[in-house]
Amino acid sequence: MPPLSSATHSTPYRQVEANFAMFFALALQIYQSTLISDDSPFDRSAVDEHGIPVNLSASAQRGMDIFRDSHCALCHIGPNFTSSAVVTNGILQKLNPHAFGNSTFRVSTTTVVTSLSLTGGMMFQDTGFSGTGVTPVENDIGLGGTDPFGNPLSFSDQYLQLLGGNVSGVVDPYVANVRPCDLDTSIAIESNNPHPLFFTRVDGIQRQKQNTVNCFNPAGIFIPTINAALTELSKPKRKRFLSAANGSFKIPTLRNIELTGPYMHNGGMATLDEVLAFYTRGGNFATPPKEFAKIFALVDLRLAPQKRTDLLNFLKSLTDDRVRYEKAPFDHPEIRVPHGHIGDNSSITKQNPMNASLAADQFLVIPAVGAAGRIQPLQSFDRFLQ
Ligand code: HEC
Structure with missing residues (x-):
């Protein structure tokens, strides 16, 4: 058991343990604030004197004008x-x-x-x-x-x-x-x-x-x-x-x-x-x-499918390939997500390390990604609906 936190408190937890959720969230926040995605085609483009990109793809370039005008x-x-x-x-x-x-x-x-x-x-x-x-x-x-x-x-x-x-x-x-x-x-x-x-x-x-x-x-x-x-x-x-x-x-x-x-x-x-x-x-x-x-x-967009395509291509010019391929610093360690228990609605497997009579936990494992990233890129959400 950890030492008592103070002479006046009998709680057997340290401050950081008793407030684990808060400390974890603060750590996560600080870590996430180091993840700056600034290497998309939009960022890589040359810019004019106002900082506005000038060499996106022709369609994305038109889409940026639509983005600003709309x-x-x-x-x-x-x-x-x-x-x-x-x-x-x-x-x-x-x-x-x-x-x-x-x-x-x-x-x-x-x-x-x-x-x-x-x-x-x-x-x-x-x-x-x-x-x-x-x-x-x-x-x-x-x-x-x-x-x-x-x-x-x-x-x-x-x-x-x-x-x-x-x-x-x-x-x-x-x-x-x-x-x-x-x-x-x-x-x-x-x-x-x-x-x-x-x-x-x-x-x-x-x-x-x-x-x-x-x-x-x-x-x-x-x-x-x-x-x-x-x-x-x-x-x-x-x-x-x-x-x-x-x-x-x-x-x-x-x-x-x-x-x-x-x-x-x-x-x-x-x-x-x-x-x-x-x-x-x-x-x-x-x-x-x-x-x-x-x-x-935006009547203009309703009547002109090409303009919607251009706007879409501009939005896609904001994707950073390091994020798409989860390359460093956007890589992550293995993440184990609790997913109920091993068994079905009539029986479970008793193997829980906390207590032999409790159900064994089941985990979904998101594999670790190395600094070099993944081979298959992340996909847009709708791919999962097919
Ligand atoms: C008046 C402010 C405003 C304007 C103008 C605006 N947006 Fe938004 N946009 C929002 C807000 C607020 C949300 C989130 C709404 C919600 O969650 O209910 C949003 C959501 C979005 C999302 C979804 C983001 C996500 O992660 O869910 C996209 C994409 C988007 N806007 C693109 C555009 C485009 C393209 C235009 C121009 C045609 C535009 N927005 C104009 C305020 C605006």
């Missing part, structure tokens, strides 16, 4: 193809304001919350999360849920509390640091007239307390007074202070997307063709946070 890059932005990588994308955006999105659009990725004009009014949205209408909100509330202590998972819901003066409603410290002038859209405007979407002097406005260095939206330095915010929050039908958390999901990376099906939070789409058909028809459900200005029916 607004995919507004959400799947930056080196990780997701705005949920806030820090890396924030840095990227400072270097290159278009962050290789469409040059007529800029999106703020430097702060954890943003404000957008969405279905039903002005909505606060956590950067890196979106409602795209894969499933109805009542099926899965997603980011709108709470943690086991009842605190909102969403930064936006906490930010609304903060604007209403409820400082103790902020459990994640980043939320208190949000500068209103870093949001995509202003919350309040310096005007003497009422406005259905923005707070004005009529409601009561004040200047943000933080500095205004390098603001994303220099005009967005006004916020409602606490009283104006509370008045809005108490309205049954709000237009200016909505949260887009319910039914929003994390924007996934698109790196190695060819190999990571089935797709979406519910695994509801087996192939990338199905995903493109989903965007082409404008999503599955009209959920409240659905970013109608970004997720809309």
Whole structure:
């Protein structure tokens, strides 16, 4: 038996043993953060002065233009193809304001919350999360849920509390640091007239307390007074202070997307063709946070199969062959996955090393892969359906 953990505790486990699940998860997280997939054709291509690849295959090259013009890059932005990588994308955006999105659009990725004009009014949205209408909100509330202590998972819901003066409603410290002038859209405007979407002097406005260095939206330095915010929050039908958390999901990376099906939070789409058909028809459900200005029916793609093929080829240009062949550092040791017990529904084999009368465990073995990788490449998910 291990030594007692301390003089005052009689638990026969050490800290690291008693909290094994947490330590294991931290170790896994740190290990996984060393696995950077940055050797796909997209990464290998020569780039122009804006960092945009210029020698992908002709089809993938056209597909990249479609990716940018169809607004995919507004959400799947930056080196990780997701705005949920806030820090890396924030840095990227400072270097290159278009962050290789469409040059007529800029999106703020430097702060954890943003404000957008969405279905039903002005909505606060956590950067890196979106409602795209894969499933109805009542099926899965997603980011709108709470943690086991009842605190909102969403930064936006906490930010609304903060604007209403409820400082103790902020459990994640980043939320208190949000500068209103870093949001995509202003919350309040310096005007003497009422406005259905923005707070004005009529409601009561004040200047943000933080500095205004390098603001994303220099005009967005006004916020409602606490009283104006509370008045809005108490309205049954709000237009200016909505949260887009319910039914929003994390924007996934698109790196190695060819190999990571089935797709979406519910695994509801087996192939990338199905995903493109989903965007082409404008999503599955009209959920409240659905970013109608970004997720809309892409008629252009519907009528032009070649364009869908090009977009698909662009997505496939994000596959790193080291991942496809599980070459170092993407190799792994043998993994034994518990798979019930040896036997069937009427009898089992008694051989368990813990106790001779217990059923012997059965394992599925995923064989070790050496640094040189596997001979047969990993396949896309739908191959397993055939
Ligand atoms: C408004 C933000 C937004 C836009 C615009 C957008 N996406 Fe997405 N994308 C998401 C979100 C959020 C998900 C995950 C949705 C879910 O799980 O329910 C997703 C999922 C995906 C997936 C599946 C990823 C996985 O691992 O399951 C692919 C592929 C994808 N998007 C490609 C595209 C393409 C191509 C476009 C342009 C036609 C596009 N996206 C436009 C937000 C967006």
